Amino acid sequence: MPDLPVLALDGISKSFPGVKALKNVSFLLEAGEIRALVGENGAGKSTLMKVLSGAYSADAGTISVFGKAVENPSPATMIGKGVAVIYQEMAQAPHLSVAENVLLGRLPRRTGGLVDWAEARRQTAAVLERLGFAIDPAARIDTLSVAKRQMVEIARALTRNARIIVLDEPSAVLAASEIAQLFAIIRKLSAEDGVAFVYISHRLVEVFDIAETVTVMRDGEVVHQCRTEEIDSETLIRHMVGREVGDIFPKRVPKIGEEALRISGLSAGGLVEDASLYVRRGEIVGLFGLAGAGRTETLKGLFGADRAARGTLQLGGKIVHLASPRDGLAHGLGLVPEDRKVAGLFLKQSVGFNITISSLKHLMAGLLLSRVKETALVDTIIRRLRVKTPNARAAVQNLSGGNQQKCVIGRLVGAECSIMLADEPTRGVDVGAKREIYDLLFELSDSRQLAIVIASSELPEILNLCDRVYVMREGRITAELDARQTSEEEVMRYATHN
Amino acid sequence: MNDVHTDAKVDISAEGSVGCRFIRSILRSRETGIALAIVIMVAVLAILAPSFLSADNVSNNARNMSFVGIAVLGEALVLIIGGIDLSVGSIWGVTAVASAALMSYGLPTPVAIAGGLSVAALFGLFNGLCITLLRMPPFVPTLATMSIARATALMITRGRSIDEFRPIGDSFFELGGGSILGVPTPFVLFAVLSIIMWVLLDRTIFGRRLYAIGGNETAARLSGIDVDRMKIAVYVLSALFAGLAGLVEVSYLSSAIANQGTGKELNVIAAAVIGGTNLMGGEGTILGVFFGAIILEILRNGLVLIGTDAYSQGIFVGLVIIIAVFIDQLRKGVWRRK
Numbered sequence: 001m002p003d004l005p006v007l008a009l010d011g012i013s014k015s016f017p018g019v020k021a022l023k024n025v026s027f028l029l030e031a032g033e034i035r036a037l038v039g040e041n042g043a044g045k046s047t048l049m050k051v052l053s054g055a056y057s058a059d060a061g062t063i064s065v066f067g068k069a070v071e072n073p074s075p076a077t078m079i080g081k082g083v084a085v086i087y088q089e090m091a092q093a094p095h096l097s098v099a100e101n102v103l104l105g106r107l108p109r110r111t112g113g114l115v116d117w118a119e120a121r122r123q124t125a126a127v128l129e130r131l132g133f134a135i136d137p138a139a140r141i142d143t144l145s146v147a148k149r150q151m152v153e154i155a156r157a158l159t160r161n162a163r164i165i166v167l168d169e170p171s172a173v174l175a176a177s178e179i180a181q182l183f184a185i186i187r188k189l190s191a192e193d194g195v196a197f198v199y200i201s202h203r204l205v206e207v208f209d210i211a212e213t214v215t216v217m218r219d220g221e222v223v224h225q226c227r228t229e230e231i232d233s234e235t236l237i238r239h240m241v242g243r244e245v246g247d248i249f250p251k252r253v254p255k256i257g258e259e260a261l262r263i264s265g266l267s268a269g270g271l272v273e274d275a276s277l278y279v280r281r282g283e284i285v286g287l288f289g290l291a292g293a294g295r296t297e298t299l300k301g302l303f304g305a306d307r308a309a310r311g312t313l314q315l316g317g318k319i320v321h322l323a324s325p326r327d328g329l330a331h332g333l334g335l336v337p338e339d340r341k342v343a344g345l346f347l348k349q350s351v352g353f354n355i356t357i358s359s360l361k362h363l364m365a366g367l368l369l370s371r372v373k374e375t376a377l378v379d380t381i382i383r384r385l386r387v388k389t390p391n392a393r394a395a396v397q398n399l400s401g402g403n404q405q406k407c408v409i410g411r412l413v414g415a416e417c418s419i420m421l422a423d424e425p426t427r428g429v430d431v432g433a434k435r436e437i438y439d440l441l442f443e444l445s446d447s448r449q450l451a452i453v454i455a456s457s458e459l460p461e462i463l464n465l466c467d468r469v470y471v472m473r474e475g476r477i478t479a480e481l482d483a484r485q486t487s488e489e490e491v492m493r494y495a496t497h498n
Numbered sequence: 499m500n501d502v503h504t505d506a507k508v509d510i511s512a513e514g515s516v517g518c519r520f521i522r523s524i525l526r527s528r529e530t531g532i533a534l535a536i537v538i539m540v541a542v543l544a545i546l547a548p549s550f551l552s553a554d555n556v557s558n559n560a561r562n563m564s565f566v567g568i569a570v571l572g573e574a575l576v577l578i579i580g581g582i583d584l585s586v587g588s589i590w591g592v593t594a595v596a597s598a599a600l601m602s603y604g605l606p607t608p609v610a611i612a613g614g615l616s617v618a619a620l621f622g623l624f625n626g627l628c629i630t631l632l633r634m635p636p637f638v639p640t641l642a643t644m645s646i647a648r649a650t651a652l653m654i655t656r657g658r659s660i661d662e663f664r665p666i667g668d669s670f671f672e673l674g675g676g677s678i679l680g681v682p683t684p685f686v687l688f689a690v691l692s693i694i695m696w697v698l699l700d701r702t703i704f705g706r707r708l709y710a711i712g713g714n715e716t717a718a719r720l721s722g723i724d725v726d727r728m729k730i731a732v733y734v735l736s737a738l739f740a741g742l743a744g745l746v747e748v749s750y751l752s753s754a755i756a757n758q759g760t761g762k763e764l765n766v767i768a769a770a771v772i773g774g775t776n777l778m779g780g781e782g783t784i785l786g787v788f789f790g791a792i793i794l795e796i797l798r799n800g801l802v803l804i805g806t807d808a809y810s811q812g813i814f815v816g817l818v819i820i821i822a823v824f825i826d827q828l829r830k831g832v833w834r835r836k
Contacts, residue, residue, distance in 0.1 A: 305720060329722035343720055346713035348780055356709050358721045359705040368701040411721065 004067040006031050006196045007083070007164050012061035014047055021047040023229060024222045025061070029164065031194040034186060036201060036211035036228070036382030038189040039240055044220040045200050049166055052209040053085035054078035065164070085166040092149060094142035101141055104158045115474065127155045131185055146292075147178040171206055176496065183210050193273040204233045218242050249464035250435070252442050256467070257281035259317065260451035261302070261333075261419050266311030269297025271475040275311075279419070279451045284441065286466030287455040288494055293472040295455035296338050299421045302453070303335045304328035315419070329358055331478075334412030336405070338423040338455075344408040345396050352378040352392035354407045381410040385440055402433020409440065419451045420444070426461065440464060445453075459488045471495050522754045524594040528774040528826060532789040535822075539796050547803035555799070557682055561674075561750070563795035564684035565590075565743045567788070569766045570773075571688075571695045572739025575732045575786045577770050578699075580712040580779020581784030583733065585625060586740035586766050589648035590759025593618045595654045598754030602663035610663035621647050622737025626730030640733075642761065660754040674750025684746050690793075691739075696784040702706050708732065712779030740766075768815060769794045772822040793818065 005479075007029040014022040022044050029035055039045050040388035050056040052063065054075040062069045067083040078085075092101050099120045100107065108119040124137035133151045141149060150170055157165050171179050183462045187210075189195040199211055207214055208228055216239040218223040224231075224239040262278035272294040289295045301309035304322030313320055315331055322328045325335070325423070337343035346354055355378050356363060363373040378392045385406045387400055396407055405425060414422055426434045442465075443448045456462050462469055463483055471479040479494040543550040569586050576583040597614025601607065621643050628639030663669050676683040700707035710718040711725055719725050740759070748754045773790025776780030797818060801811055 246553070303720075324724070325720050326722040326724055335720055337717075337720055343716045346710055347781070348715060349709065349713055353706070357706065357718075357723075360706055364703070368697070369703065369706070405665075415722075 004064055005029055005064075006033075008062075008064040008065070008067070009048075009052070010062045012048065012051055012063070014051060014058050014059045021220050022051070022058070025217070025220075027215050027222060027225060029196045029198065029211070031163075031196055032190045033213060034190050034197045034199060034211050035209040036199045036203070036214040037219035038201065038207055038214060038236065043217040045217055045241070046168065047220075048217070049085050049087075049168055049198075049200065052078070052083060054083075072491045079162075080162055082163035083166070084160060084162035084164070085168065086150065086153045086157065086170065087168045089473060092141050094140075096141060097137065098128075098139050098141060098144070098152055098426040099137040101125065101152055102137075102159055104156065104218070106159070119460040123159070124155070127159050131155060131158070132181075132188075133490040142383075142384075147174050150174070150182070151185075153460045158189075160270050162195065164198070166200070168200045170199075171201060171203060176241045179206070186210060186416065196289055204236055207236070208233065216240055236238060249460070250439050250442055252446065254284070254467050255282045255446060255449070257283075257449055258389075260315065261453075263302060264312045264314075266298065266301050266309065266313075268301030268306045268309035268311075269294065270308070272297045272301060273475050275472075275477045277470050277477065277480070279452050279453055281418070282445055283468070284452045284454060287392075287453060287470040287472060288457070288459065288462045288469055288491055288495060289472030290457060292474070293495065294475040295457070295472055296423055297475075298472070299335060299423050299453065299455055301379055302328075303333055303421055305335065329415060329417070332416070332418040334358075334415060334417030334420050336408050336412065336420065336422040336425050336487065338427070340401075340404055340408050345404055347397040348395055350393045351382070351387065351389045351396050351399070351407055354396045355381050355392075355410045355414055358411050360377075369421055377414055381414055384434065385410045385413070400433065402429040403435060405429055405433075405437060405438065409437070409444075413444065417450070418448075419453075421455075423455045425454060426456075426458075459491060462491070463488065512576045515793070528829065529783065529785045529789065531825060531829070532773060532786060532793070532822075533647045535791060536796065537793055538617050539793065542556055543796070543800045543803065545799070547800070550800065550803050555803075557677075557680075559795050559799050560685040561682040563791050564688040565750075566765045566769055566794065567688040567791035568684075568691060568746065569740045569743040569762065570769045570787045570791050571691055571784065572736035573766045574633065574638070574695075574770050574773075574775055574782055574784065575588075575708060576736045577767075577775045577777060578708050578779060579729060579732055580715070581629065581729070582640065582767070583639065583736045583740075584640040584763050585621060585643035585647055586736060587759040587762035587764075588644045588651070589618050589621050589740040590738045590744035590747070590762055591756060592621070592647040592651040592654070592744075592746045594744035594758045595651045595660060595754045595756055597745055598660040598663045598748050599654050601658055601670070607664075607668075611745060614745055615738055617650075618737045618741025618744075619734050622734035623730065624823075625737070626733035629733065630726035630729050638731075648756070648760070651758075655754070655756045659754065662754075664752070664756070666752075671749050671752055674746045674748070675752070684750065686818070687746065692788050693785055703732075704728075709780055712776075712781070714745065714780075745792060765794060765815075768819050771819055774822075774826055786796070790822075793822075 005028040010026050012022055012025040014440070025048060038046055042284065047056065051058045054073040054077060057073065063073055063084065064070065070077060072435060093104065102124045103120055108116045108123065110116045121137045128135050128137065131151065131154065133155065135144070135148055135151060141152065154165070170182060174182065186197055190197060211228050214226060214228050214231065215222055218240060257280055260279055260281045264276045266275040267273050275298055287295050287298060297306065300306045301311065302313070303325055304327045305325050313322065320331055321469055322331065341347060352374065356374055359377065360369065363369055363377060365373065382389065382392065387406045387410065388403050396404055426437050429437065441452055445452055454465060466483045469481045469483050469486065469491065470477050471481065471491055473495055481491065549555055569590060573583055573586055593614040596617045597610045600613045602609035625639045625643055628634045629636050672683060674684055678686050699708065705721050707718070707728055710721065710723060711728055715725060744759055747758060769790040770782065770787045771777065772793050773786035773788070775787060794815065797814060798811065801814055802808070
């Protein structure tokens with residue numbers, strides 16, 4: 001008789017204002033199973049994980065662990081049931097030691113209530129050794145590499161007797177050798193201890209390497225589940241994307257004009273060294289690199305948002321120095337920041353407020369802001385960028401990710417930027433909205449001769465949108481490639497060590 | 499699927515005429531709730547203590563609320579950008595004694611007023627520079643200024659009151675003690691300044707940028723706003739309004755003592771919070787804080803009139819703060835689960 005599934009999700013649904021993030025999601029996980037969960041950004045993987053960790057409560061559906069339905073899941077109850085979710089951005093206390101993090105909330109005590117540090121270090125050392133990690137229990141977390149921090153998280157999950165470990169895109173921050181080590185540990189825990197894993201990734205090579213079963217999500221639904229040996233990567237991609245890749249990316253013939261921006265010898269963000277690049281009007285240039293390669297730092301350095309940035313910047317052939325984002329905007333540069341909620345939007349404010357904040361000077365009538373001019377600009381942007389909002393007064397936080405991003409882009413259009421620096425412009429946006437943003441970027445590039453730099457970690461995006469590609473690795477530009485001549489393999493080669 | 503959802507929303511809001519939507523937006527606004535609270539308080543007090551609505555009492559209340567009210571106008575700006583200014587009470591005091599001292603040295607009234615306000619502005623500048631250049635959380639330098647400005651006031655007066663700095667009947671006393679068309683001058687000043695600040699916040703680039711900074715400082719900076727310069731300006735303005743409150747009070751009392759304005763920072767912040775200003779920044783209106791100042795005064799006066807133990811007053815003020823924020827959170831649906 002087969003064992004009860006260790007985890008059963010049944011009909012999970014979850015909505016946010018403006019988005020139905022999960023629709024009737026169900027799957028089972030057996031003891032010792034390693035299941036990959038794949039899907040594009042915005043497919044609902046992260047929301048599902050947050051439901052599983054108890055951080056979000058589902059609108060409908062049940063979560064059962066070892067056959068028992070979990071009532072009112074909260075982060076504490078889910079941990080108690082043996083479910084550990086390890087996020088990409090790890091929830092650690094960076095100033096504390098490895099031992100303190102591993103045993104957070106459960107430090108061993110001596111009689112009298114004082115922490116027994118010797119015992120804490122001993123316990124931590126024991127679990128780290130069992131996992132085969134060479135990490136000093138006394139080291140401070142913020143002195144460790146991202147890979148080691150991830151291992152600390154796994155150790156923490158194990159000391160809490162986790163039976164189900166969810167890993168959210170762990171490989172995004174790991175080098176190849178570290179990935180191999182991680183996989184060895186996953187296999188060991190799965191085989192020897194029967195720990196079940198949900199492995200979230202969009203790197204299909206890894207999925208076929210580590211996982212026995214795979215669940216594909218798209219637009220908040222489970223669209224396919226099978227054993228990994230029953231499927232090939234092409235079919236998997238088709239399930240993820242739901243259409244041929246060619247359909248997502250519009251086609252165009254760029255009308256390239258004169259040079260708009262050139263930087264020589266840029267150093268920025270304590271990471272980027274001696275980076276040089278240029279972009280011409282009407283051209284879309286890609287900046288590809290893995291996490292930590294320095295994409296964001298490069299864009300911030302160009303925009304004037306990094307005071308410590310050094311390098312020679314030429315705009316339209318003239319050398320300029322940008323001391324602040326204000327300078328950047330005044331010179332026609334605009335930045336679409338990486339995380340729109342953290343750095344792009346005024347979430348509680350209206351759509352109109354968000355669109356006009358960088359172009360208020362053009363909206364004056366005498367000493368005061370002109371309602372008429374303001375409404376005219378906002379309406380034009382909403383119409384031109386096809387922002388789906390009930391009206392200009394709606395709070396921007398109630399819009400879907402794609403429409404929020406359009407507001408950020410619309411702000412730059414309103415400010416009449418001639419050079420747009422877009423950092424992961426389609427992150428956390430669903431597939432349909434992605435296509436709209438691609439169309440929009442093409443339209444701006446063609447009709448306004450906008451020079452666009454797109455930083456992205458998504459290869460298909462870079463290769464299909466851009467005319468030229470710069471590849472970054474560890475803060476340096478390692479290649480400049482013609483997007484139409486190169487291949488994913490070639491770009492990845494320059495982005496990684498081999 | 500997402501598109502369908504948003505379209506559905508468009509349909510809902512498209513229902514009904516513009517006028518209908520206008521009324522609905524008024525009913526839903528925070529200020530309507532606060533105004534309603536004032537109406538209820540006035541009605542209850544009018545029944546319990548008929549003297550509450552007497553011309554004298556109303557006029558006194560209008561004058562009394564104006565001192566705190568003027569200071570709230572400045573504090574509101576600070577709170578909107580997500581800061582806090584604890585030094586307003588002390589700056590109130592030091593401005594009061596500084597200008598009285600200058601007058602007692604025989605300087606002309608406008609010069610003395612300018613001198614007093616300059617002292618206030620300097621303390622505000624100090625706050626602003628500590629917060630921007632030295633990257634301190636606003637609590638720290640404004641707490642320090644609270645102590646420094648109060649001590650400065652004590653040093654100026656050496657613990658005595660400054661009296662007879664102007665002859666009886668001097669025009670300076672009109673500022674706090676006079677009235678215009680039967681309305682106490684401080685209230686006229688408070689009302690006029692409120693309208694100016696309302697326009698400033700609602701219809702100027704400066705105001706728009708304040709909300710941007712309070713809503714998301716990082717995004718504000720990336721949108722081309724010189725956040726540091728704005729912050730300095732806001733702390734200077736807050737100090738100027740606090741100083742002005744002190745000046746008007748000196749004019750009213752015709753005497754200046756070093757402990758003027760002591761503890762007023764609490765009333766000022768309370769009035770702003772009751773008026774719906776969010777201490778986390780990004781939210782708050784002049785109309786709201788105007789009403790907040792009125793509520794605080796009606797409460798104080800009403801409790802006296804219905805014979806409540808004077809010592810217990812703070813309990814009611816505290817409860818009103820909690821209730822006001824509670825209602826505001828209900829309105830915003832804070833407790834709807836994630």
